[in-house]
Amino acid sequence: MSDLIRKDASELAGLVSSGEVSAVEVAQAHLDRIAAVDGAVHAFLHVDTKGALASAAAVDAKVKAGDKLSVLAGVPLGLKDILATNGLPTTCGSKVLDGWIPPYDATVVTKLREAGVVILGKTNMDEFAMGSSTEHSAFGPTHNPWDLERIPGGSGGGSSACVSSFEAPLAIGTDTGGSIRQPAAVTGSVGVKPTYGGVSRYGIVALASSLDQAGPCARNVLDTALLHSVIAGHDPMDSTSINAPVPDVIAAAKRADIKGMKVGIVKELGGEGYQAGVRSRFEESVALIESLGAEVVDVSCPSFPAALAAYYLILPSEASSNLAKFDGIRFGNRVGDDGTKSVEQVMSETRASGFGSEVIRRIILGTYALSAGYYDAYYGQAQKVRTLIKQDFDAAFAKVDVLISPTAPTTAFKIGEKLDDPLAMYLNDVATIPVNMAGLPGMSLPIGLAPEDNLPVGLQIIAPAMADDRLYNVGAAIERELLAKWGGPILGMAPELAGA
């Protein structure tokens, strides 16, 4: 197996632009890796060998012509199957979209293509991004490269798994309540949910419009920053996109200096309910941060305990409306249209057989919460909680520069372990959800393995809106110390995958 797959994205970009290695070689090395290990990992739903090699060849032509290249030209990437790709299947992990080929590219995809990033294929996910384990994919679960019997997180388990299994150095995820950060945490990779409005949502199939945000996944902080810089920026096609300069995340990732910063520990996001190894690694990180010259203080966010409940009203409400379009009339699978049934029957059969149980559960929840007579008690009330959460964050950021917490309460659990217990599943996102509710940027950074199970633990870093650069500065400072301590990347401690 080529050693190209173990290289960082920044390194690969340098090799390609200098002409030392061709982008086609890089793409081929990763396609070979996918062929070797993805049977076991199942990170990809669709591998676009032809398209990947063609875009790599286009980068090589540019190198030859001496054209200016982007920071990630020729670097391969896995794309969560929730982003519309012109000419490539986009299923959102659902049977209802099986076979649908979008006629257009999401803005993020356009930016990646323009930057010469090589899209290897579409990665697996919980159906319509509803889940924390990727077990809710209609096309079967993805397996955690650290232990194939465990979940890779979710909903973007395909993206986190492809990065941590060295199938791709980069991936794009989307994060509505933690779907980039929690998978990063349980796979020992880095994931960032940017400020809401920082990355265009155009072409990303909506789960909950007011919470969804696409972001970068990679194996280290600098690579994550490079990808962030490629996909971020104002998009007139997305009314909620922020028209302001993108924070200089690359410079921040290189600065890695937190001396004199104030870091707040969110009291409500930790302690009871968090696995012992998660807590001990988190406490070590706190000590490390202090040792780097930052001041660490405790911060209380009293409304956070209500966040999960409010989230599970807002998300299903918006989702019930966003997912109404999947009726088999204009695109995707149509079920039951035998010429004898009414359009309502066909819509109903299409939806009943096209959606999985978790999607149906949330559509019913949301439909109920928005119903006349219940709206004020549920959706209206949840919006009030959302306001309180924002106020908690505002108050906290009046005192500190960034907030920290464990990303997830536990390490990767076993496939099947929580499948029949939706509430236990939902609790995985207890620490990440408040960040989405307030539209803030958040990062998950690997901080070691939990001693009891030798599985990765993630540190969540939260910054104020449009201060995404702070995540990278803090993340890079901690990462530098940990790499020195470990003598290399944490993923070097993961077991070799069979077939590799």
Added chain:
Amino acid sequence: MAEATMNYDEAISKFDPVLGLEVHVELGTNTKMFCGCSTVFGAPPNTQVCPVCLGLPGALPTLNKIGVESAIRIGLALNCQIAEWCRFARKNYFYPDMPKNFQTSQYDEPIAFEGYLDVEIDTDEGRKTFRVPIERAHMEEDTGKNSHVGGATGRIHGADYSLVDYNRAGIPLIEIVTKPITGTGKYAPEVAKAYVAALRDILRGLGVSDVKMEQGSLRCDVNLSLRETPESKLGTRSETKNVNSLRSVERAVRYEVTRHAARLAGGESIVQETRHWHEDTGISTSGRPKSDAEDYRYFPEPDLLPIAPSREWVEELRASLPENPAVRRARLVADWGLSEIDMNTVINSGALDLIVEAVDAGVDPAAARKWWTGELSRIANDRGIELEELPVTPAHLKRLEELISAGSLNDKLARQALEGVIAGEGDIDEIVKARGLAVVSDDGPLLAAIDEALAADPAVAETIKSGKLAAAGSVVGAVMKATRGQADAARVRELLFEKLGVSE
């Protein structure tokens, strides 16, 4: 199946009608409300669509600013308050003509609210003004259009299959909703019609819509209920959908009054339902019942930002509003000394603005009206073009009238000069010169032409001398022909009678 009805006069003697009108106006913006697709009417099905208006997964709406501006201008013209902050909302329901299975609309935060429109109707006591209270005007998007193929009715039930055209999906609509209109008594049908007509005139004056009811760019739903006395509480209403001509608005109200009255008098209750209007038979039939209180699960549209029109912008728009059509009409009738009938002719010809322009440029109102509703309307009609497309300017008409008053052009020559203008031959003076258009004022050539005409028809001189002056017409005609229309017909007549020694 037709339901029982009661004679209208009897119905009105027993019950007090309460009206409510919902009007949907398709805005005349070049692009749709939330995407850049064209809004031109009549394109082949599904050719003016994109991921946004097809509701494809991942697509997002962006707001058409002209649509918002039009909504505010309509609100202001209807004496409404304009919201300082408002949002779109999603109206959720499943229907195949709705690409997203929700309509992006406004719910409890309309852009315009609390207005009124005064309308005038003829009553037994002369012309009278009714104030129609307006509850709200809000923005939303149109749906696609279903056509049901096969089956007898053209409706969905019994059809072999259905086709959907999404060209119309996403075209901006403004929905204008009245409050319950009370106090009309027997004039409810006339008030309803006058309201829709006045609304149409306002919208046309604003230039925000082509307001063609037959093409569906203005669609009207008529709500009606009856109560025993004006003091009783409101009765149950019916909602008659898609009443799409002014005449039908009046008829639909009248019909519903007679239908409700018959039911109520017979001890039956009114079903709250939507009804279909049948233009051909002049009756409505039951559609779907509304009793299950459709739950649209409205919530604020998270994909669009709230709209907060600045007060400066609103005042700018207010200042640039055209004069209210009814006020303007009354003013012009007085200024120009027209009858109401003459004014109707002017308005129906579509020439009002052109005449006003000419008058503003100094053309006599009667002359401007004569040219635009007469010769120029005829030419435009012959060519199948709009009056506005003719290259005739107020300056042209002004110069033409000057030449006519000076006696150097007659009516016929003036028409030739206008033909020259339309043919692009230059300004009036250039055309008059180039075409040699001038009334012959020298008697010499006229006398010669009269002699020639008399010689050609020797009997006519005797006929005229015998007192049959009407026979002079053929001589004058022959002279006009000989002079290619450039003679002054009155002068020819004078010279002829002089020559023959007769007096008029």
